[in-house]
Amino acid sequence: MLIGEVARRSGVSTRMLRHYDALGLVRPTGRTVGGYREYSAEDVRRIFHVESLRSLGLSLKQIGLALEDPAFTPSALVGDLIRWTEDRLEREQELLKRLRAVDASAPTGWQGVLRIVELMQGLDSTSAARRQQAVLARPESVAVPAELLAGAVLSESDPHVAGALCWALARSRGDGVAMLAAGVRSEDVDIRRRAVRAIAGMSEAPGATVVLAEALGDPDTTVREHAALALGRRGVTAAVPTLVGMVVEGSHDVDAAEVLGTLSRDPGSADRITTSLVDALAARTADPAMRIRVAQALVELSGTTVPEVLRQLTHDDDRAVALVASAFVAVLEERFAEDRADEGS
Known part of the structure; x- marks a missing residue:
């Protein structure tokens, strides 16, 4: 079967078939008198095998190892695919979160978009000082989505940065307490502690007392104590x-x-x-x-x-x-x- 016929039946372009040949993935078994590639039935089956592996997300190099290396087991391949897919999904979720944060700020121009992106990049820094500076240096004219600030509060381990974030959240237009309330119900005890500390500092915010009262029943001693001190002061x-x-x-x-x-x-x-x-x-x-x-x-x-x-x-x-x-x-x-x-x- 000549390359044109193989391309028509398999759906793989002739250009890709030539690329497979050059890489050694699928080399046609024979050649015609005129020197044209001629594929056997086994060659066509190998083409479909390559395409199946590509659909799972493998690179052509990985496909070559899977087809030629006897030590390359299916279980190892599937395990690697799961990890790569999880990493990719995590990156895409992060991108989606960033896009939603920019959209929630209702930017009227590119300057506002760039300011929000700059803040998010600063909050991703491994330096606590830089994260704090990113929050405090934000111009008053730039509206930062409360969802972005609340999410940063719940993930921030440095108390100084957390304080700056809580300050910014209290000044934002959104309902900070409502957004932090989900953190009070998190399975992660560190997130619950951060949420309660943040809400405790928002003394005038509506709804804070109700959420803190719920935290009095938390199984974690630290969460209960922070809630009790804040409620007692109220x-x-x-x-x-x-x-x-x-x-x-x-x-x-x-x-x-x-x-x-x-x-x-x-x-x-x-x-x-x-x-x-x-x-x-x-x-x-x-x-x-x-x-x-x-x-x-x-x-x-x-x-x-x-x-x-x-x-x-x-x-x-x-x-x-x-x-x-x-x-x-x-x-x-x-x-x-x-x-x-x-x-x-």
């Missing part, structure tokens, strides 16, 4: 159990005690907080270090029963606990005297 008493637990465990206990003190200004919450801390003191696991932390938290509270609890601690078996409690009792008495003096003036 006056949400649902955070009290987590905040008390932070004091007991010694995890950001100073911050937790400060927030509990703010919440205790509400008379209805003061007794509840004091009772929770007293219950912790009564637990068998209340070691001296923990009793000192509880005492430090109690002195921040506004409850009327606090002085009596601290006086009881002045008789603690551990000398360090007793001394700390005595010092706090003196602080409360001084505070009480100053309040009385202010009332009389």
Whole structure:
């Protein structure tokens, strides 16, 4: 069968068939008297074999190895194809994300498009300083899609860059909290932590309290603690159990005690907080270090029963606990005297 007939039946152009011949992939078995290529039935089957492998994404060099190398196994070939395809899809997904980000910015001219592309390239840098600079150097006139900033926040590991991104997200036109909320529900604990930290910093944003309240039930301690601190500063008493637990465990206990003190200004919450801390003191696991932390938290509270609890601690078996409690009792008495003096003036 001559090359023209093979091309017509196989759908492979004569130019490609000559290229296959030059590479040694499919060489015609014979030649006519006039020197024309003549393909046998086996040659045609090999052409279809080459085309099948090409359809899977193999290069011509890889096809040559697959056809000639006895050690080139189908399982290895398929495994390589899977990895190459996954890499290609990842690159195409990244390209799609970039195109959508540019489209979402609603650019009116090429200058706006170039600014967004420049920002995305800066955020892809391996240098944290360059990523931060890319965010902070953005001109005010360039509208950056909130989706782009939120996605960068959830993937950013450097706290300084994350802070700059959160600042930019808060100033963007989109609903940053709604876009970060998906991160709070991520299976990746690092993403959940970043999302909660970012939302905690958006104190005035609508919807933040609802998302943070959901995070109080997170299985990760760090996520719960960040949510509790942010909610407590907003006056949400649902955070009290987590905040008390932070004091007991010694995890950001100073911050937790400060927030509990703010919440205790509400008379209805003061007794509840004091009772929770007293219950912790009564637990068998209340070691001296923990009793000192509880005492430090109690002195921040506004409850009327606090002085009596601290006086009881002045008789603690551990000398360090007793001394700390005595010092706090003196602080409360001084505070009480100053309040009385202010009332009389």
